Every structure is written in C-alpha cells, then in structure tokens.
Amino acid sequence: MTTNEEVSSYIDYDTFLSPTFTPTAFANSLVTSTNNASDLTVDLTTPLSKVLFDLQEIDTHIHDITTKSALPLLQHAKTQSTAADKLAQQVDSQIQTLTESYHRLEREVIERHAVAEEVRLAASRLWVTVKIGRSVARALLLGRSLERDMAEAMTAATGVVSTTNPAPVAESHAALVHAAYTLQTLRALFNASGRDEDGEHLSRINVLNTLRTDLITPSEQKLKSRAQQIIREFSLSSLTQLAATTPVSNPAAPVSINGTQQQQQQPSTTLPPETTHETKSRTVSALQTLYLLSPPLPTAATSDTSFQPTLLLNALTTYLQTSLTSSIASLTRALSSLPTLPRTLTETSARCQNITALEQLLASTPPTSKHPLLEVHNSRLSETNLLLVGPANLLQPLLAALDTASLPSYFWRSLSSGLAPRVAEILAKGGVAARSLRGAKERVRALLREAVINGVEGARRDDAEGGLNWEREVAVFVGSVLGALGR
Structure with a gap:
C-alpha cells in the first residue's frame, strides 16, 4: 500500500x-x-x-x-x-x-400436409369439373326443352299440327310462355358468371357457345317477333266486321243534317265465344312472353324499385300509336268526304273497343310468378334496399308509362289533340269539304258523340265499369273537330 x-x-x-x-x-x-x-x-x-x-x-x-x-x-x-x-x-x-x-x-x-394439399387440389379440380358438367348438362337439357317449346310455339304460329305433337293449335300458345321462361332460365345460367357461381366457366365451353348463337339468340328473336305480332293483330271488337260490311252511304246516318238525330238501328254482330276465348288466351300468352323477355334494368340507372317490362311496354305503346295514327289519318280523309264519316267512325270505335278490351285483359292478367333474370338481379343486390319488384298486373306499368288513368281516355284525348290541327287545315283550305263540314255540324256532332260512347262502353257492356261517365272525353273529341267551326 x-x-x-x-x-x-x-x-x-x-x-x-x-x-x-x-x-x-x-x-x-x-x-x-x-x-x-x-x-x-x-x-x-x-x-x-x-x-x-x-x-x-x-x-x-x-x-x-x-x-x-x-x-x-x-x-x-x-x-x-x-x-x-x-x-x-x-x-x-x-x-x-x-x-x-x-x-x-x-x-x-x-x-x-403436402400429401393432403395434393388431395385438396385434386378434389377442388374435380369439384369444378363436376360443377361445370352439371351446368353443361342443365344448359343442354334446357336447350332441348327450348327447342321443343319453340317447335310448339311455331306450330301455333303457322297453324300446322305436327305429327309428333298432335295437340290443338289453341293449346300450343302456352308454349310461347314456356319457351320464354326456358330461354330466360338459360340467360340467367349464362349470366351467373361470377366467382363460385354455376355459370363461371360456361363461356369457355364451345358447345354452349354454339347453343347460344344457334338456338338461344334466334329463339329470342322469334319469340319477340311472334308475341309482338299477336299484340299488333289483337282485336275483340264486334264493330270490326260491321265496319267492313257497311257501305259508304251508311243507312245509319241521320236523314237530315238540321240537327235532328234520326238514326236507323245498326245491325249487331257478335264474335263467337270460341274466337273471343282463343284471342284472349293467345294475347295473354304474348303479354306474359314479352314480360318474361324484358330484361331488368340496372339499379344504378333508375331510382325506381318497380320492374319495368320494356319489351311489353314498347309493344303495347306501338299498338296504341298505330291505332291513333290510323284513326287520325282515316278521320282526316273522312272529314274531307262526309259520306265516309260514319264508316270511319265505326272503325275508330272498333279500335277503341279493342283498346278497352286490351285494358281489361291487362288488368286481369298478373305477371308470371317467376322471372329468372329478375331473381338473379335481386339475388346479387340482396344486401341492399334496391330490389326490383314486379307489378300486381300488366296494366300498372303501362298506365304509369303513359301517365294516364285509363287507356280509352288516353286514346280519345290523344286522338283529339292529333285531329284538331288536321281539321284546322281542312277549314283553312276551304272548298266543298269545308262547306260540307260547316253545313253538317250537328250531324257530325251526333256521330262523334256516338263513336265515343260505342267505343268506350261497347266493350264494357257486361262490365261493372260500363256505367262510367265519358262526357269529358266526348266533349274533348267533339271540341277538337267542331271547335274550329265555332270561331
């Protein structure tokens, strides 16, 4: 230390x-x-x-x-x-x-685990193969059913009874609906192409692509064409035959034109019950066919949750517009030549009776209980509140599209709005047609009123709605023709 x-x-x-x-x-x-x-x-x-x-x-x-x-x-x-x-x-x-x-x-x-992974991979591939096989088998069975239904539907269209299907032609109209349902079921199967859905791999199958191009697409065009043709040819009016047999110098016209309505009794013609029933059943099949063929619109394109059958609405709107166009053209010619006016008004009343009968048929026809594409559309949006709902009957969407409460009222009001400028042109040109129209004012008024009443109430004679008051439509129609004469 x-x-x-x-x-x-x-x-x-x-x-x-x-x-x-x-x-x-x-x-x-x-x-x-x-x-x-x-x-x-x-x-x-x-x-x-x-x-x-x-x-x-x-x-x-x-x-x-x-x-x-x-x-x-x-x-x-x-x-x-x-x-x-x-x-x-x-x-x-x-x-x-x-x-x-x-x-x-x-x-x-x-x-x-490696062995189990190999087994799992093999099992998953086998499951995909089985699922594809089941989907292909289902598509082929539906294709065969569609082919059979199309043969029956085309037999009904041509009126030729097949040796393999000796069913009556009247009973074959239901094949239109069956074919449309089968076709839309096939469409729904092909559209289910999402992950783990039944149609995920169907676009890679050549035989199904051939089925789609050679059977589904042509069948859809034929069904639409046939259903639209049935609606275009729809007629239940008893005045149609009467108008065809009425001569130009109508004996039902008043004897004088001084305002005294002295009309003769028109002969009545009634369609046979078999014809009426056949026409109604054929038209109902066509309506339901177009309803089924109408695709559901994407929800993002509209905020309305009601299903709009576009093909059906287009066919019915075309039928109404054709009736209006024909009526306006024929009435314009008849007002220029008054001797043909009674016959022309009878034809116009017949068109209105057809429209009235069509309205009753639409109101009593519910949509098909199932719409394959609509079900697929709603299943994909099941977690949202934007599901499409079908109408209670086939008349509701048409009235909503036309913004009217009644098809006969829509017919006469649209006819009046289209006829008023034509009458003004006749009076502006002057001549014999204008003088005859001014001289037969009261006679024309009576004929116009009778045409509206016959057109609306003729088809509702046995209906509870037959007693409705149509004076407003009468006033609008008469005013569209005679309104220019009072000025």
Whole structure:
C-alpha cells in the first residue's frame, strides 16, 4: 500500500485522466518547465526522461498488480470456462432434442400436409369439373326443352299440327310462355358468371357457345317477333266486321243534317265465344312472353324499385300509336268526304273497343310468378334496399308509362289533340269539304258523340265499369273537330 501511495503521489493521475488533457499541451508544459525562455537552445532530454520514468513507473505498477491478482484471475477464468462448458453441454442436448422434434414434425405434419394439399387440389379440380358438367348438362337439357317449346310455339304460329305433337293449335300458345321462361332460365345460367357461381366457366365451353348463337339468340328473336305480332293483330271488337260490311252511304246516318238525330238501328254482330276465348288466351300468352323477355334494368340507372317490362311496354305503346295514327289519318280523309264519316267512325270505335278490351285483359292478367333474370338481379343486390319488384298486373306499368288513368281516355284525348290541327287545315283550305263540314255540324256532332260512347262502353257492356261517365272525353273529341267551326 505504501508503494501504491508513493506512486500515486508521484504521478499526477488527475492530469492524465482529465477530460481536457491533450498530449501537445502536456508536452509543452514539460518543455517550458525544464527550459528557460531566454535560452538559445531547447533541452528535450529532461522532459523526455521524465516521461520515460513515468511510463516505467506505470508499467511497474501494472506488473505488480497483475502478479498479485494472477491467481484470482486464473481461478475466475477457470470458473467461467467450466460454467461455459456445462452451458454448452446443456445447449447441445436441447438443440439435439429440438432437431429430433423438428424431424418428427416434418415426418408427421409437413409430409402429410403436402400429401393432403395434393388431395385438396385434386378434389377442388374435380369439384369444378363436376360443377361445370352439371351446368353443361342443365344448359343442354334446357336447350332441348327450348327447342321443343319453340317447335310448339311455331306450330301455333303457322297453324300446322305436327305429327309428333298432335295437340290443338289453341293449346300450343302456352308454349310461347314456356319457351320464354326456358330461354330466360338459360340467360340467367349464362349470366351467373361470377366467382363460385354455376355459370363461371360456361363461356369457355364451345358447345354452349354454339347453343347460344344457334338456338338461344334466334329463339329470342322469334319469340319477340311472334308475341309482338299477336299484340299488333289483337282485336275483340264486334264493330270490326260491321265496319267492313257497311257501305259508304251508311243507312245509319241521320236523314237530315238540321240537327235532328234520326238514326236507323245498326245491325249487331257478335264474335263467337270460341274466337273471343282463343284471342284472349293467345294475347295473354304474348303479354306474359314479352314480360318474361324484358330484361331488368340496372339499379344504378333508375331510382325506381318497380320492374319495368320494356319489351311489353314498347309493344303495347306501338299498338296504341298505330291505332291513333290510323284513326287520325282515316278521320282526316273522312272529314274531307262526309259520306265516309260514319264508316270511319265505326272503325275508330272498333279500335277503341279493342283498346278497352286490351285494358281489361291487362288488368286481369298478373305477371308470371317467376322471372329468372329478375331473381338473379335481386339475388346479387340482396344486401341492399334496391330490389326490383314486379307489378300486381300488366296494366300498372303501362298506365304509369303513359301517365294516364285509363287507356280509352288516353286514346280519345290523344286522338283529339292529333285531329284538331288536321281539321284546322281542312277549314283553312276551304272548298266543298269545308262547306260540307260547316253545313253538317250537328250531324257530325251526333256521330262523334256516338263513336265515343260505342267505343268506350261497347266493350264494357257486361262490365261493372260500363256505367262510367265519358262526357269529358266526348266533349274533348267533339271540341277538337267542331271547335274550329265555332270561331
């Protein structure tokens, strides 16, 4: 301890351990402390000897400490080495156990998992194959059913009874609806092309692509054409035959034109019940066919949740517009030649009776209970509140599209609005037609009124709505023709 104290007192450890210690500053202090500033030469031997002496003392001090602490250091190193050997042995045993566990897991889990993954992949591919096979088989069965229904429907259209299907022609009109339902079922199957849906891979099957191009698309065009033709040819009016047999000089016209309405009784013609029933059943089949063939509009295109059968609405609107166009053209010619007016008004009343009968038929005809494409459309939007809902009957969407409460009222009001400018042209041209029209004003008024009443109430004679008041339509129609005469 005495030696340590002397060494500690001799060597300035604080200077060497100071954070601000620098070798250059320490060397400068040694040189300046051993030399005078006025000396011409600098003696470096003394400061160098001091530094060497300090180093020797520090080395001696380290050697003494190491010699005294050698045995404890060796014992400590031996203890650490022994502990490290024991730890290494324990770690080696644990590593060996872990390695054996890994190999066992590899045999029991990884290898089995690889085999199970192969089985799973094979099973999933087999399931996809089975699903495709089932979908293809279903599509082919539906295609065969569609082909059979189309044969029956076309038999009804041509009136030729097939040897393989000797059913009456009247009963074959239901094949239109069956064919339309089958066709839309096929469409729904092909449209279900989402992930994990039945029609996911059907677009890659050549035979189904051929089925779509050679059977489905032509059948859809034939069904639409046939249904539209039936609606265009719809007629239940008993006045149609009467108008065809009425001569130009109508005996039912008043004898005089001075306002006295002296009309003769018109002969009545009634369609046979068989014809009426056949026409109604054929028209109902056509209406339901077009309803089924109408695709559901995308929900994003409309905020209305009611299903709009576009093909049906287009066919019915075309039927109404054709009746209006024909009536306006024929009435314009008849007003220029009054002897033909009674016959023309009879034809117009017949068209209105057909429209009235069509309205009754639409009101009593519910839509088909199932619409395949509508069901698929709603199933994809089942989590939203934008599901499309079918109408209660086939008349509702037509009235909503035309913005009217009644088809006969729509007919007479539209006819009046289209006829008024034609009458104005006749009067503006003058001549015999204008003078005859002015002279027979009261006779024309009576004929126009009778035409509206016959057209509206004739088809509703046996209906509870037959007693409705149609004076407003009478006034509008009469005013469209005679309104210009009063000015």
